[in-house]
Every structure is written in C-alpha cells, then in structure tokens.
Amino acid sequence: MTRIRFVERTGSTNSDLLAEPHAPEGEWLIAARQDGGRGRQNRAWVSPAGNFHGSTLVRLRPGDPQAGSLALAAGLALIRAVEAAAPATGLMLKWPNDLLLGSAKLAGILLERQEDRVVAGFGINLAHAPEIPGRETVALSSVALVSPEALAPLLAASFARELQRWRDDPLGLAALWLESAHPVGTPLSVHVAADEKIEGSFAGLAPDGALRLSLANGEERRIHAADVMLGSA
Template identity: 70%
Template structure:
C-alpha cells in the first residue's frame, strides 16, 4: 500500500504502471484530476479518501463488469467497520449513500487484462454538487484516509475472493445492503432518455432489473441511476 501527497489520478497512475499487480493500492491525499462514472469530475477535498487498486483478471473469473457489485459490497463493509454510521445503503451498481446523500463511489477502468478500481469516499467533507445530494462521514465519526485505507483493502480482498468463489452469494450481500425491492428509481439510459420505474432486483449477471409502470421489466446494464422519481 503506497501513499502519495498529490497526484492527478490514482486510477491513471496504476493503469499506466505495468508492474502494478493485484493487491497493490495507491492512495493520494490530494487528487487533482479525479473522475467518476459517466465522465464526471470527482472533487477531491482534503481529508477525503482517494485510492485505487488492481484486479488481475483470470480466465475463470466472472465477467469483469460484475466487479462493480464487488466494489460496492467492499465499500459499505469498510465504512461500517470505520464508523457506527446508520442509514448506509448501496445504489446500483456501487454508489454508497448516507441517508439520501452520496458518500462514496467507484470507478472501474479496464487496462488490458487488469481492472483498476478507484474509490472515492467523503470522509471529512462533502462537495456541493448542483445535481445531487452529498454526505460526509464526519457527520457521524472522524476517520482519516490512513485509518480507512487498510479497512477498505481488507474488505476488498475478502469480497474479491467471494466474487471468484461464489458470485451468487456476493449478489445476495449486495441486495442486503441496497435500496429495497420496489424502491422508485429514475434511470438515464442513453438514447432511451430518462426512464422511471421500481427496483426489481438483479439479473444473474448483476444487471439492474427496472419494473416499469406497465409491468414490463427492463434490464439495465449501464446507466446513471437516482433514487426516486424525476
């Protein structure tokens, strides 16, 4: 596990380093070019966690996109170990909410036969965003990046082993920590625009099942999901 004072992006650094293997972690106290899913910038506030790790893909592994659920389960377990937070839930596929505010998120990027998983967690402060509510763990406990890093690394190693050995069990753990079946969701899914429906669980490959008002179930494999109706 390596800490640096400042970098552009921990994901980019690991992806560009061919010697970075599975289990390696890079944590930056400040990240100047952090990014999230859907091409968004990730605001890296002082005292928050910004770190990435590597998964070396094996021929027998589940499909790489299902690592998103693995990251989500590891993230919520690490936060639960760090602080007695209540109201933690996972939003598909791997956003972590505290109450209704986004506490953390994960960006997965493929680099050949490796996947780089970048984690961002608002430990100290929550950036103000125009399009979504945010939250910080400091509202319930003070946790430093140095204290959080080994908790996340241990949780990720444990869930990565579960992902390889029993993916259905991993999905069950994700569902236990996620928004309940029937929760209203709004999905921004490319050419389809914004679609409203209710959470109807997961497909066998981890895709989101969205039950439309008509009763039809739409399977979502890539989209921006928000809780509630638009």
C-alpha cells in the same frame, strides 16, 4: 498480496495504476489530493485533502465471473469498511456505484479496464462533502471522524475478502449486495442518456451485475450503465 502506497498528490490514482503494466493484484495507491479525479462518464470528482482517494488493481483470471459484476464486490467492500470505521451510520448502497448516508451521496466507485486489468477507484467524503449539481452530498465527519490512513487498511482487507467471494460465490455476493442496497420494489428514475429517462421499480440484479428495472407495463429492462435516482422524478 496487499500493498498500500500513499502519495501526497497526483492526477488520478486510477490512471496511475493503469499506467503500471506490471503492478500486481492487490496493489493500492492512495493520494492525499487528486488534481484530475473523475467519476462515471468522465465527470470531474473533487478531491480535497481529508477525503479518501484511492484505487486498487484486479487481474482477471480464466473462469472469473463477468468483469462488470466486480462493481458489486467493490460496493460491498466499501460499505463493510465504512461500517467498520463508523458503526451504525445508516449506510445504503445505490446501484451502480454509490454509497449513501441517509439520502445523500457519501462515496462513489469508478471501475476502468484495460485488457485483463481492472482498476477500482474509490472516492469517499470523509471530511468534506463537495457539491454535485442536482445531488445531495454528505461527509462521514457528520457522524464520525475517520482519516484516510485509518480507513485504507480496512478497505483493503474488505476488498480482498469480497474479491475472493466474487470469484468463489458470485451468487452469494449478489445476495449480500442486495441486503445492503435499496430494497426490491424501490421506485427508480434511470437516466440512460442525456435526453432519455425511464421510470420503474428495482427488480434485483442480473448475473452480470446489471440492474433489472420493472416497468409500469409489466416489462423488464436490464440496465448496464446509467445514472439512477431513488424515487420517481
């Protein structure tokens, strides 16, 4: 059952939900502002008023697919919700957790796990596009005016649908994700560590949601966590 809670200000909606051991699946917490928002690899996520900062809880069940592939459900839910709020905006998913508008980052997703609980956090540039070093960013306000309050029920409903699809038809979910993402064959620069970069082309997804990277020598490498840039650097 979905329940959406709004708060004016908090540190991190992900942290708040993880701190509630009895919170049910389908719980959503959305903050007008975050003082301690974060992205992947514990990077700071700037959270100004007018943007969307919200998290929801998934409780893993026996027989569920691998938890890492929840990122695909979250990404697909995100793009479907934004498409519903602002149709025909040229959106694209980028592995592992970004939503692009054109070539610029519009939104990011952060999944965090404690035992059988996974929190999916969404940061969406609705009104403002905070600067990210080395990245192009964009706000949805460049094409449509959408408030966090208006987007919240769309995202909650979309996430509930894709979560059920993840449980019932994970292969179908992956196929739908691929339809909304950078095409197979897209050149990628993959930063697997601060001092290690790999270049190759996108070869699809592994069953656990990992990126399959085709290297120039014909080998294939599976990437489970990395910063990925479209194109060769």
